[in-house]
Amino acid sequence: MARTPARAEPHGALDELPGELLMWVLIISELLVFGAGLAAFLGVRLTDPSGFAEAQDHLHRTGAALNTLVLVTSGFLAARALGLRQVGRRALARWHLGAAMLLGVVFLWIKGAEYADKAAQGIGIETHPFFMFYYLLTGFHAAHVIAGIVVLGLVAIWDDAHNIEVGAAFWHMVDLVWVLLFPVIYLLA
Template structure:
């Protein structure tokens, strides 16, 4: 049986959900299944990173709202300089890339070495689109003479979006790496756990942007 699991891992039949097909015996996947109650995406450890980052950003968001209460009019006036259309396009780009990445992780778990890398590359293309559009948005603002010190709102705008952009860049590097890694058969179950964890990181980057978009572009 152990042999069957292992060989199944290396050469799964196409379109067969490998998780479900080998789950009943399952011990080679014990890393990924800690309880009968459910499956933790990635593995438990990655949630140190994900919850940690989300807590950190939550503190930043709370500070934004706190500063905002002291000067609601100024914040609203500054917000008018931002283009909702650009923000929305970026939101759609990240949501689309998240969809590609989710499908890519699914393909990787089925051992599909042709569509997983392609889906990761599509996700990466959306991420690059996001980065370019952000650059364009910064350029527009600078052209109009808006900088970090124009208003506290813009301190937050540049601080939060630059910080998030750093996460997008790190995530893009991960997406590139995962598209290379899933081009060949994953050698160990722990490699799939890493791919899933990378996917979770990307979903977090997406989720954080949605909150940033709501706070900076939409709150009125």
Template sequence: MKNRNTPPGDLAIWIFIMAELSVFAIFFAVYAFTRANNVELFNESQLTLDRNLALINTLTLITSSYFVVRAVAAIRENNAKHCFNWIIAALLMGLLFLLVKSYEYNHHYSEGINLRTNKFYMFYFSLTFFHFMHVLMGMVILAANAIKTRAGNYTPENHTGLETGASYWHMVDMVWIILFPLIYVMR
């Protein structure tokens, strides 16, 4: 492995990741601030969320991140076939996340709960839907990585594109790891 003093992947994605994390950070801060002023409402509404499903989703994303790590490791050992398989596995995990989350959304909507129901749900839907779209985006990027892996575009020496996709995916995962306790658990 090469020595370097730059983060893995393309530097441009890190500028993007910084921007994304700032948005989430502001969102989280605003959530905390608003919650502090409406503790009862937030606690009460929080109980209607399905924590088990969210836990499953947390594990799903962490697992998918692990698969992505394996994918990068595989390409470094010049094993493009394994790399491809690991990415597909990660994508399937991403898909599972989306399905579970959609099920949750469907449940809320069937109960007539939406973005405008109250302040808690405003944050709940905004944050999770914003994150949901990030998972989708991450999957699009990983899919592009998979195609390129298949085409033999990555080598042990040069697989910046894959590292870039992996970095983004880890960010998406990390945001959820903050989001999960913040919205579903913390009281």
């Protein structure tokens, strides 16, 4: 939501929020859900810090770091798409949305390779509590990435500026969750 279309002067705090109010309700709800999950993860870690550290060594930090770059770049393209649509550059906005979706697919491909590698090592959801949280949180996030790709596709078809603003906001929410999830699951040893 780099810019918002011209609208009436704000009268209350809620009117100041850019974009759709319901999308902000969703963003806050998702932050609460993932926030609780990450706090629970670190809470359970207190019972077995060395086991969690050992389990974390099986993760691919480089792949996850690459995925962070992919997702923030995808968010950048979605934000640019809105700005382009607002100045009437409709075709270029659609190309940006398409590129953002493609990077979403790249994110899922890297995530899929990571899951396949874990499966090949015989690591599953019941291997250790660390992996239960790992699969639950990253899997739930990946489901949001899939939903986000669909949403971006829909707003690329029905591409008025308001639709793109709402769709891009959903995508930025996915981005926001990842920048909190990635360091806690992959980096805090």
